[in-house]
Amino acid sequence: MGRREDYRGAIAGLADEALEAYLDERSGLPGPRANLELADAVADVVDAATAYRLAGSDHEFVRLCGVSALGAVAAREDGAAREEAVERLHDEARDDRWRVREAVAIALQRIGDVDPALLRAVVGAWLADDDPLVLRAALAGVCEPRLLRDPETAALALDTCERATDRLCRYSPFARRSPRVRAMRQTLGYCWSVAVAADPDHGLERFGRLNSSSDPDVRWVDRENRRKQRMRRLL
Template identity: 55%
Template sequence: MRVLDAAQWPGYLREHSGLPGPRANIELAQAVADEGDQDCFDGFITTGDEYLVFCGVVGLGRLLAEGGEVEQRLRGHAADARWRVREAVALALQRLGDGDPLRLFDLVLDWADDENPLVQRAAAAGVCEPRLLSTSDAVECAIEVCSRSTKALAARPPDERRSTEVRALRQALGYCWSVAVAADPAIGLPAFQALAASADPDVTWLVRENSKKTRLAKLL
């Protein structure tokens, strides 16, 4: 990216985005986040182009890690209808976790109490990343986020659970629990195993899905 003029970035990014396809070029987006500035990120986001927005939102994560006041913007993007943009928010939160884990913990615990299931989903996906779960405090935070989000899921009426937003949260919890528990079973297993007593069909589903994951299955 450094050898290109800023005006050439959009065309280069579109050409090397990996889209249409099953996987966007995440590595390139991370490079953009490293090299760009706020004007660049804002410009990408306003284009509406899915990959450019993806890059811009990941870039906001760097600004957040540097102390920028962009949390509310990221919270808004967490509820975007495009799943790749929502994934960019999780990557942005992980950038914050790399540099300021305590701030990440405060943020995701707050987001886990949001009424929007997509914001809850971003909190879980953001903190349930193996490289961030190297301390007991991190694991405790991840388990708490998963627990709060699972409790909120189980409290939703049946008609809400058919929505795309709630299904996205359920899907995330279907793997996030296993990531958090595997990072420190002594902390995570009791909370996860307690879910087995629930008669809620969605909680039963996420227990079953997480139990299939190799990282967790070998602990059970």
């Protein structure tokens, strides 16, 4: 938390080009891991206008910071401003860059930290979307252990896993080879274990149905989740 506090202090006095340069220099990229503490600090302090500006950047880490900050914007605003931020997150969920998509999940989790009911409303709406990347964002956003201490959110996480798995089964073999569907499948490969661990009384039975599926991708999802330590403890 100390570094995050230091970052907040450092970026509070920066504007426009100076802020973007600061973010670029400390992004951690290229490298295996982006500087998410810095991204969190950005979301803590920037206003809505700055969040939108950063989210429009061509620089991947700067864009990541802006997109994750839109979660904070949605959490603190209401009315049209909130709807605009959520709609922008919906658009960013379909980005081809995985770090931008991960920023959408982080943004949803920030919403859930402040307003669990809003998170549930957003995830519920996104479940009706046909785009597998939007489904992937809903999964990754809601299947976060700290958010699933709330029983209603934990129940939604199980519903989200189940509905996304059902959707996976309905894709044609050709569609399943697309990067978009594969990204959703990868997310299902760990989200079931998170959701079941939060509510094993209801989750184990629902997860157990995957084991009897003849669908090869569902069997893969089942196998990957069984390998997770949190699931192994339950099974």
